[in-house]
Amino acid sequence: MAAETDSDAGRGGRELLRSLVRSQRRRLSTAVLLAVAAVACQLVPYLMAYRVAVELVTEVTPDGNALVRYALVALVAIAGGTALMGGALAISHVCAYWLLYRLRQRIAERLAVLPLGEVTRRGSGGIGKLAMEDVERIEVFVAHMLPDAVAALTVVAATTVWLFVIDWRLALAAVAVVPLAMLAMRHATRGSGAWVAQWHGAGMAMNQAVTEFLHGIKAVKVFNRQTDTVARATDAVRRYVDAETRWGTAFLPGGAAYFTVMAANVAVVVPVGLWLYRDGAVDLPTLLLFLLLALGYTAPLTKLTGYSSQLRQVRFGTDEIAALLDTPALPDIGRRAPLGPASVELDDVTFGYQPDRRVLDGVSIRADAGRVTAIVGPSGSGKTTVARLVSRFFDVSTGTVRVGGVDVREMSVDQLMDTVAVVFQDPFLFHDTVRANLTLGRPDLDDEAVHRAARAARCHDFILALPQGYDTVVGERGATLSGGERQRISIARALLKDAPVVVLDEATASTDPENEVSIQQAVANLAAGRTLLVIAHRLTTVRDADRIVVMTDGRVVESGRHDDLLRADGTYARLWADATSSAQWSLGATGERSGASR
Incomplete structure (x- = not known):
């Protein structure tokens, strides 16, 4: 039964995220398209470097005007990518701040109609964490993670296709480390749901303890119990730190292996590329292009992995927010009744x-x-x-x-x-x-x-x-x-x-x-x-x-x-x-x- 309840709560959190995104889908779609274009512009300098390499290797007398054009195109692409990403982030932040306002408004409206006992049970610290910390994480998700993640996925997919079009053998060398890295990450995130739950619960307990300490500061001073009350608040903070430390320690072995393997694709591309070049299977410009792309190919994937960890925290917070918003209000018949004498x-x-x-x-x-x-x-x-x-x-x-x-x-x-x-x-x-x-x-x-x-x-x-x-x-x-x-x-x-x-x-x-x-x-x-x-x-x-x-x-x-x-x-x-x-x-x-x- 508990498992069913947890599943229902999870669906509530996911549905809340979906509804928030759907409510701003036009703006967010614009932000995502701009972010994709911005990241695509970031690939242009690599292409221009490839053109320069071709010019220098294949021509006895390189065309100086062509080299200048390539440099100018790269500079324009960098400037354009920066401007496009700025526009994407501006739009996504407007969406995020509107969602923060609306979500906090919904929380306040729900609290206003909940039975007092439910509000008391949750405590001001726990509710404060939901309304502040957890809502702020949704802002990070909408303003940063969503456009960046979609753009990164798009660019990784496009780059992968491009690499295979140029040379499938070097492309295989460039992506060979990805499956191994994914296995390491799967090991690192095994049981992460339980770690996130412990971390989130410890965070709510810490907020409650600190809020209680601040509300009771006068009584603390009057009865000279600073040592005891500070110790309780400190103990709650320590439990939060311990939960976060245990989570990080559990993640560390697999996580370290993941980041190490993801950074090692150059170690695969270089020997394979030199072997193919020695046999005359690829030319020097192609080898240089793959060496350039291999250095940055896994960076978007690494960013996506970091976002996936943050997304777990966001989803857990939205589960709690959705549970609060779904808590039955005090029943209200909604109509005024004729009253007799005020007894x-x-x-x-x-x-x-x-x-x-x-x-x-x-x-x-x-x-x-x-x-x-x-x-x-x-x-x-x-x-x-x-x-x-x-x-x-x-x-x-x-x-x-x-x-x-x-x-x-x-x-x-x-x-x-x-x-x-x-x-x-x-x-x-x-x-x-x-x-x-x-x-x-x-x-x-x-x-x-x-x-x-x-x-x-x-x-x-x-x-x-x-x-x-x-x-x-x-x-x-x-x-x-x-x-x-x-x-x-x-x-x-x-x-x-x-x-x-x-x-x-x-x-x-x-x-x-x-x-x-x-x-x-x-x-x-x-x-x-x-x-x-x-x-x-x-x-x-x-x-x-x-x-x-x-x-x-x-x-x-x-x-x-x-x-x-x-x-x-x-x-x-x-x-x-x-x-x-x-x-x-x-x-x-x-x-x-x-x-x-x-």
Whole structure:
């Protein structure tokens, strides 16, 4: 079964390459024709050298004008070949850059519609390698390998025919080494598919390790774990180097034999040619011509061999790209459904990120339209998973998730995104201005609307205090702002989106106690006229919710209002007691617990 899958993936990569080439076949055909003409021009100097040899050998008084003409023709051929090859490469590069743009666009479009779990499984490093390294190799294939390879094959074929027309015996001597060289190359490339797979896998692991190191550099420095994390990244780089070294070592014996034999055709042509010349079977000009051509005859073949090795890498990369592009998108019905009041409902939902591990088990939750519903529970209880299912980052295993009374799978993804806004626990801000990050969902909004939302989210004042106010660039991932500031900007962004349903996934987890009142006020403004589903870490922020749902181990164990849940003296009451008692803790100089009375 695995072999069939690998074969299918291989066919996908080959078909992707073919489709890319077909999409630019007219331009690429022009580039190939120009490249063939350019390489043909490179043969003209050899022909002129042959003419010169004939003139010098056969004529007692060589014709000086003829020699000058031959030299001029050779110079023109060299200049023309250079110009033609430049034109071929210019056209092939235009094709290649267009294909790079289109292919990366297709990758981005596919990533945008894939389930979040698939994107997470591949990792940013692996996807980055596909979108950058592997796509760049396709550029090399289209811009260089394709026109050069076709031109080289054409010229080798034409030269071989020409040699046999002139003298079949010397032609056999010139090509005699080629079959032996091919046998050596076959030995050198035996098992190369496995070596390429190991090399490619090690490269993706290296990219992932380095990307993870860069993303986690702050935590690395804070916890003083530079040695360990650098060692992990270095180990990934070393594994990549080892894979490449093993591949090169396996190739070396056969490869060395190939290049040695290919360069040895002169050693065959010279003795055969001298023997035939001694017997009067060939004349001196013919012998000189073969000696000249023998020096360059195998060069195009050697270039083709190098391209074949690169082509294996290109094909392996295109297999991976094709597999990504063929990964099923999150199903989208593609039509908008009539929605009722903006309620959210999970009906007997079961879900697991892995087939053998359930995260939610028979969960039923209802968030009434226009009300605030909070979901609380210990870490790992499934709270964030509920938020992801409502936003349809994943589809449920069994059961139903409804928004506005409609199964989220029965409405278009665009409609769901228009209906639901999400404020994440770790909000992502782009390396752009505050204004651009605020208006991400609605870039056409005017300043008045933006400022009004910022005031409601309690972030207007600190934004004005920034160096350029709303035009301040916040840095990569909002690095110049505090966690609470990023969170309030994300709340303002949700306000500006003006969706009827808002999901807050641990939105207050990264705020300090001094900002908690501001966050609560921002959330209250966000809730006005909307259905709010709050995934809460701090219970104090949701005590006034219309309904509180308590989860443990992927199940709903309680629900109700704050006071009712306290009187029930169940899981929520214990969580509340823990939260309120921890708020009274303080740490002395010795790190011991001290009460509020101290």
